[in-house]
Amino acid sequence: xxxxxxxxxxxxxxxxxxxxxxxxxxxxxxxxxxxxxxxxxxxxxxxxxxxxxxxxxxxxxxxxxxxxxxxxxxxxxxxxxxxxxxxxxxxxxxxxxxxxxxxxxxx
Amino acid sequence: xxxxxxxxxxxxxxxxxxxxxxxxxxxxxxxxxxxxxxxxxxxxxxxxxxxxxxxxxxxxxxxxxxxxxxxxxxxxxxxxxxxxxxxxxxxxxxxxxxxxxxxxxxxxxxx
Numbered sequence: 599x600x601x602x603x604x605x606x607x608x609x610x611x612x613x614x615x616x617x618x619x620x621x622x623x624x625x626x627x628x629x630x631x632x633x634x635x636x637x638x639x640x641x642x643x644x645x646x647x648x649x650x651x652x653x654x655x656x657x658x659x660x661x662x663x664x665x666x667x668x669x670x671x672x673x674x675x676x677x678x679x680x681x682x683x684x685x686x687x688x689x690x691x692x693x694x695x696x697x698x699x700x701x702x703x704x705x
Numbered sequence: 706x707x708x709x710x711x712x713x714x715x716x717x718x719x720x721x722x723x724x725x726x727x728x729x730x731x732x733x734x735x736x737x738x739x740x741x742x743x744x745x746x747x748x749x750x751x752x753x754x755x756x757x758x759x760x761x762x763x764x765x766x767x768x769x770x771x772x773x774x775x776x777x778x779x780x781x782x783x784x785x786x787x788x789x790x791x792x793x794x795x796x797x798x799x800x801x802x803x804x805x806x807x808x809x810x811x812x813x814x815x816x
């Protein structure tokens with residue numbers, strides 16, 4: 599089993615829709631979690647950190663559920679510019695990137 | 706405000722050729738990393754350097770060597786390129802986990 603797993607998608611959603619991604623992790627010792635965004639043929643960039651109490655940044659909300667060992671990313675009011683691959687990241691003594699979930703927002 | 710600079714951006718090698726990928730950061734970060742990214746596999750760590758003068762193997766180190774030349778520079782060398790090393794290579798640096806800054810990548814094809 600991979601240490602960090604994501605549904606690869608693609609998720610195709612219309613503009614204005616709400617979309618949610620989940621990511622599961624296998625190592626209960628994982629301490630820190632993040633979501634990165636990667637545009638096509640570009641480098642990953644940090645989107646937001648994930649805390650047990652939840653973390654909101656504008657239209658983006660991230661949640662951590664330690665009991666079930668998953669993290670989520672919710673995007674409200676999707677924009678065309680949100681089209682990208684979203685990478686889930688977990689870390690303990692090393693950093694593990696998930697394979698990414700592809701999102702396409704359609705006009 | 707350069708961040709992390711990688712060179713070259715593209716490279717085609719013949720099987721058995723060698724090359725060095727260069728990476729430099731100007732953010733005074735202690736840690737630097739080399740990843741490769743393949744479709745459906747995500748980012749896999751090749752080597753990392755927690756500080757100047759130290760290097761450690763990551764998940765997929767075979768076929769690669771690294772040098773942490775100084776605090777700014779961390780190079781990745783392929784001694785004898787193989788088609789399985791066709792990939793996109795990213796260098797990154799960080800002060801801490803959340804502070805990962807990636808270079809723009811090197812697209813390497815080995816024929």
